[in-house]
Amino acid sequence: MxxxxxxxxxxxxxxxxxxxxxxxxxxxxxxxxxxxxxxxxxxxxxxxxxxxxxxxxxxxxxxxxxxxxxxxxxxxxxxxxxxIQLNLMTLPGVKREDVKTIYSHPVAIRQCVEYIEKYFPNARIIENQDTAMSGKILVRDQLMDAAAIGNLRTAEIYGLNVWDSGIETNKKxxxxxxxxxKHANQNGGANKASLAFEVGHYYGALARVLNIFAENQINLNKIQSIPIVGKPNEYTIHVDVEFNAEENYEKAIHRILKNVSSLSILGEYVRAEMEITNQ
Missing domain, CATH: 3.40.190.10 (Periplasmic binding protein-like II)
Structure with missing residues (x-):
């Protein structure tokens, strides 16, 4: 296991x-x-x-x-x-009018602001390390005047009643x-990779690397710059790329090595599909 x-x-x-x-x-x-x-x-x-x-x-x-x-x-x-579908849950026996405090992760709270302001405008909001811990606190402390915002798995594990489902403002x-x-994936069939690299401070340095992906029919679907600690105004560039032909990917990597000061392949893996709902 x-x-x-x-x-x-x-x-x-x-x-x-x-x-x-x-x-x-x-x-x-x-x-x-x-x-x-x-x-x-x-x-x-x-x-x-x-x-x-x-x-x-x-x-x-x-x-x-x-x-x-x-x-x-x-x-x-x-x-x-x-x-991410969020739900309001309480201990069994708690009534809606009893709720004076709402616990959840800060991001989840922000995603449910409209619901909270509409139905619990006077509730005290307490941020926690994650949504599930918020549900656990209700049970641990037997809070009969509080609610938690979290997922359905939390309600199932801790025996909570779900009052309202899908309370997040943005449904998608x-x-x-x-x-x-700790080790690279040994399975074949990879069609996506996550890379990190650094380029020099000169005109067109980053553009030159990004063009290599396009020239090899590789889709660049995310780019993120991360500041390098201890090196002000210097960044590591993280990219996610998708490819259909492994040969094209290998050609691109070979060319990129000649145009960067460092390159790390963080992983090569199978792309996951996002199942978009119509809720």
Missing amino acids: KKVAIQGVAGSFHEDAARKYFGTDEIEIVECRSFQSVCELVDTDQVDIAVMAIENSIAGSILQNYSLIRDYHLRIIGETYVH NYTRFWVLS
């Missing part, structure tokens, strides 16, 4: 992502307080795999996770997308998760 590290506790969206990616395979979820702890467990061989959020379609990229993956020399071996909200390992 694979041990899979996640940031947060059981019932979180990270657990949703792990179970979606591994499907019917049996896995053991290992809870971590921080993303750094997740990386440390993989680095020290205490777990086999980690699942880590890297970007949200509304909140954007999680920049610290790019740096952590490089600092710990982890390899991206897969990805998955999770539709997705988070992309990377599946990480």
